[in-house]
Amino acid sequence: MLIDGHVHYDFPGDLEKIKKALEITKADACCLESQIDTRKINQNIDCFYAKAILKDKIYIDGALDSYLYYHQDKMDEMPQYIERMIKCGIDGIKMIEGKPTERKLFPIPNFDDPVFDATFAYLEKVGINITWHVNDPEEFWDEDKVPDWARRSGWFYADGTYVNNMDQYRQVENLLKKHPNLSITFAHFFFLSNELDKLSQLFDTYPNISVDITPGVELFTNLSSNIEKAKNFFNKYSKRILYGTDISIDKNGLDEEDAATRKKLCHEFLALDKLVIKGNPNGLLGKDDIYLNGLNLSKEKIEEIEYKNFLRLYPVHRELDYDLIFDEIKINRQKLIEMKKDPKYLDDIEDSLIRIRNTAQ
Ligand SMILES: [Zn+2]
Numbered sequence: 001m002l003i004d005g006h007v008h009y010d011f012p013g014d015l016e017k018i019k020k021a022l023e024i025t026k027a028d029a030c031c032l033e034s035q036i037d038t039r040k041i042n043q044n045i046d047c048f049y050a051k052a053i054l055k056d057k058i059y060i061d062g063a064l065d066s067y068l069y070y071h072q073d074k075m076d077e078m079p080q081y082i083e084r085m086i087k088c089g090i091d092g093i094k095m096i097e098g099k100p101t102e103r104k105l106f107p108i109p110n111f112d113d114p115v116f117d118a119t120f121a122y123l124e125k126v127g128i129n130i131t132w133h134v135n136d137p138e139e140f141w142d143e144d145k146v147p148d149w150a151r152r153s154g155w156f157y158a159d160g161t162y163v164n165n166m167d168q169y170r171q172v173e174n175l176l177k178k179h180p181n182l183s184i185t186f187a188h189f190f191f192l193s194n195e196l197d198k199l200s201q202l203f204d205t206y207p208n209i210s211v212d213i214t215p216g217v218e219l220f221t222n223l224s225s226n227i228e229k230a231k232n233f234f235n236k237y238s239k240r241i242l243y244g245t246d247i248s249i250d251k252n253g254l255d256e257e258d259a260a261t262r263k264k265l266c267h268e269f270l271a272l273d274k275l276v277i278k279g280n281p282n283g284l285l286g287k288d289d290i291y292l293n294g295l296n297l298s299k300e301k302i303e304e305i306e307y308k309n310f311l312r313l314y315p316v317h318r319e320l321d322y323d324l325i326f327d328e329i330k331i332n333r334q335k336l337i338e339m340k341k342d343p344k345y346l347d348d349i350e351d352s353l354i355r356i357r358n359t360a361q
Pocket of ligand 1: 008033187
């Protein structure tokens with residue numbers, strides 16, 4: 001069995017492409033990571049639509065309500081929003097809120113700011129897992145080391161207009177001190193693949209935090225360059241590491257070759273002693289072939305990482321509540337109109353959901 005814990009979907013992406021991605025990567029199910037979005041409140045409604053059609057194959061990490069970031073006097077309403085999302089049918093929470101570009105696009109409070117207290121206290125109490133993207137590779141803050149491809153994507157962060165990565169690590173640690181039982185999977189290895197001692201210390205202090213191995217090329221090259229240390233780490237903390245590809249399906253479709261490469265990289269790195277990833281000028285890892293040392297883990301350890309940890313962190317695979325989703329669509333529409341954004345995509349999803357529910361009855 002294989003569960004891809006980290007996939008993205010944005011409507012009107014073709015749902016057949018999600019099926020195709022699962023086929024290519026031989027995954028039985030995936031968890032869609034809904035994000036706050038400048039055109040929408042977030043992608044939660046998009047993900048409900050995907051779950052309505054693809055059912056058992058889809059788990060959802062739902063995003064928080066980005067509208068409330070613009071109305072921080074109402075941040076105490078976030079727990080009710082999360083509660084409603086859970087009743088609608090999300091299985092976990094996604095926060096892209098620590099990616100520097102998103103922190104620049106949205107007025108997101110510092111994570112240890114008291115306005116976030118009610119939100120995190122509620123998440124801690126409910127025990128729902130949060131997949132959280134905090135920071136990016138450390139080179140992206142370094143004028144001399146930032147790769148050209150990252151700079152072209154707008155991911156050079158040392159020009160003084162972006163949040164500082166050390167500052168975000170500090171905010172997250174302050175938050176964990178306040179809410180030590182939060183269940184969090186930090187995406188992309190929490191960008192600490194070069195600092196395994198630091199990550200060990202966090203794992204030993206906070207029992208419910210984990211990381212996923214979604215690429216980030218640097219994650220694999222860093223671990224490969226110190227493979228004995230990486231092997232010890234993965235063997236010791238195999239219950240705290242989750243498989244995920246970060247494959248993305250949107251209106252531009254699915255990059256099938258990239259999807260296959262992501263799967264190959266993640267799986268072979270866990271399973272083999274050595275691996276080669278073919279270069280691809282348009283792909284994830286650049287034009288040159290990449291030679292990596294792998295972890296050569298036991299079958300048991302690989303199974304933990306590739307699905308058992310996910311099933312432990314996501315013990316309930318929730319059903320959708322269509323009536324509540326229709327209520328949410330109404331609320332979303334009002335908020336988008338107030339924010340002078342186009343709510344048309346909601347009409348399209350609503351029509352489809354009405355048809356799906358009617359045929360099911
Ligand atoms: Zn992602």
